[in-house]
Amino acid sequence: MRSWLYVPGNSPGKMINAGVYGADGIVFDLEDAVPVESKDEARLLTVEMLSSVDFGYASIAVRINAVDTPWWREDLSALAPLIRSGRLQAIRLPKVEHVETVLQVIDALAALKKAAAQPPAPAHVPAPDPDPDPDKYAPIQPQVQLQILLETPLGIEQAFNIAAASKRISALCFGAEDYCSMTGIDRRGPAYALDYPRSRIVSAAAAVGIEAYDTVWGAYRDAEGLKADASRARILGFMGKSVIHPDQIDPVNTIFSRTEKEIAWAESVLSAAGAAAGEPEIESGSARGVGGPDTANTLPDRGAFAVNGMMVDAPVLARAKRILMEAAVDKATKR
């Protein structure tokens, strides 16, 4: 996922169009973008929109309010039908600093699942169910994922522990504004100023096999600043970036897509590996080899080999396979 577009949950005009811009994912926001007096309205509107509007190929997430606010439980309750139906792929948790926060939310989801699995207590005279929806009492599907927003120095320092807290966590996301505010870093300063928290997040995510998404670039008219910020994040290993304006999607998608040069290199590695393993040569320009025989596992037995003067061993082969897989996903989702 290269780009996640934040859309305020109380802005129907923006929500209606959210699926047409080409973002890989959409995050409907119930948190910071929504003023306190509009929390209820945004919750209802988001559920209604997600129930009725086709957002195309985009994955859907909702950023709920933080667990130290009075709204997050209501947010989860309102989203339960969408979780149950599979309409909502992820919940983004803001301002996470402790493992306990993640567990608290998982417990809440489990409670909702349990409540939904049980029909209401019968009345004195059992009445026929007026709602024929067969899924009404179905359990909440387990596939809703959690995306964890790390926005504070404490959250950054706890990155690995938090990432490892649950299998439901699919991504760590960086939130730089609060982090900069607390550390005194100038967000509009040199991009390398955020190398430490970014690297820490990427490393923690990679350690447990999940994705890492970079923070937003708030100056949405500053296209050059966005490119520099996104490029730095890409170099440091992020898979994608959150954006706050549709105009930021194309540049971010471009920066986080695999380049033709990378793809050509990966294909040459896979091709050479196939030849080394006695398999047919991989066709140029295709992503064949991805999902094929696991040459990464067989190669160590055969030893390393060279491609264009560079040594290829199992980690390099794995990287080549990952590049081709990502390129294939980029191509399939390009729109």
Next chain:
Amino acid sequence: MTELLPLKHQNASPLQMQSSSAPESISPEIISSWDQLFSRISIRSGMRISFHHHLRMGDQVVGLVLKAIAERGITGLIFCASSVMGPACEAVAEALRAGTIRSIETTGVKEPLSSMILRGEIDEPVVFRTHGGRARAIRTGELPIDIAFIAASAADHEGNLNGTDGKSRFGSLGYALVDVEYAGQVVAVTDNLTPEPLTYISIPGSRVNAVMIVDSIGDNQGIGGGSLRATASPIHRIIASRTRDLLLALGAVREQWSFQAGSGAVSLMVTHMIAAVMRERGIRGSFASGGITTVLTDLLEEGLFRDLWDVQSFDLTAAESLRRSPHHHEMSAGLYADPGVAGNIARKLDVMILSAAEVDANFNVNSLTGTNGRIIGALGGAPDTAAGSKLTIAVLPAVRGRIPTLHRQVRTVCTPGRNVDIVVTERGIALNPLRMDLEKLLADAEPELRRGLIPINTLIEKVHAVTGNPDYPSRDGRTVGIVEYRDGTVIDTISASAENC
């Protein structure tokens, strides 16, 4: 009784006027007071007076003239303009209330006229004509103009006029050229009488009866206003980029191609994007036409279009280019789009990008009224160029303010669907079944583009699934507007509807 000016053109036929460019040519009288002007021209109830709208949002001439006429107690005139917008609309509304004018003929209106029309406050239906249709009607005598009031940014003592010199310069006088050619009397209104002869002449003094000097004809900063939309939203950018990709996939952007885009935000953005492609690939087109902007004059200067045919200049750079470039041509509305003029530019166009307010299942385009019935736009030259162009693409956001723009049937038919080949929205691209040859051309297009192709009915359903089915206002009121197709036939009507005001 007014004393008639001994004008050489007084009540003359166009033929007589042409033959009167004789050696004994009399210079038009230079007049500096309205009293003097109205003592020298023939004006009476029932006459048709005409104006151009080249100053667009900055025009003050309509207001000055109507006020002067009203002060002299003249009533019952027919107001015939190439269009009316900005402060001119308020002036016309006032003249209607006072009875100075009794009916309107135009290509479009803005508030407060729009609401007056819908409320039925004008006795006679407003006649909406295309730019080409108006030129045709004037040429054929169907629309005889008694007095043409011509705002000019410069006039000399021989009555020669242009719109390219002076502090109020606005560029082309294209719409006015037809009026001048066929009007019984021609009164120039200018704020710039030059002591020396004009070196660039749009309208020769031989066709001008009087030159009225005023303090100001208007604010030329307003020529980029009105329907012209310079800013674009992300949705507009998506539509524009898809249109660009479509044109490239169809092979339309090629050597010697010709191109026109409307004044809407998406159309202007398409022009920007196409310009970038032409620049990058070194493609040299033959001509661009219609309303001219800096984007097009830049392409002219770079040699990427050989000629510009300018019926209306949309910014001061375009006005300056018209003044000095031998390949930037001032074009009359007749040459632009009159279907009876052989070799009209509309017929020579390869590609026309048309901004639409609504499109329906039959590809009919409405550019005049909103879904709610309000009059929001104009016919302009779109029906003319769509009919003439080899490829016409209608561009529009599928949703505006949560209201769908695609319908089973448009509120008002302005451009018939048979002349619209493709509709491009942010939610899909629909090919007119009459042009399935285009689908073959797109067989090898990028998968991303092909994925966007969708039957028009499916596209409509898709949009309505998002917005809900619209609740259309009634059309039960009396007819308050007549929409004329370019050939003079009535293509649709507009009904009174107080709820839409």
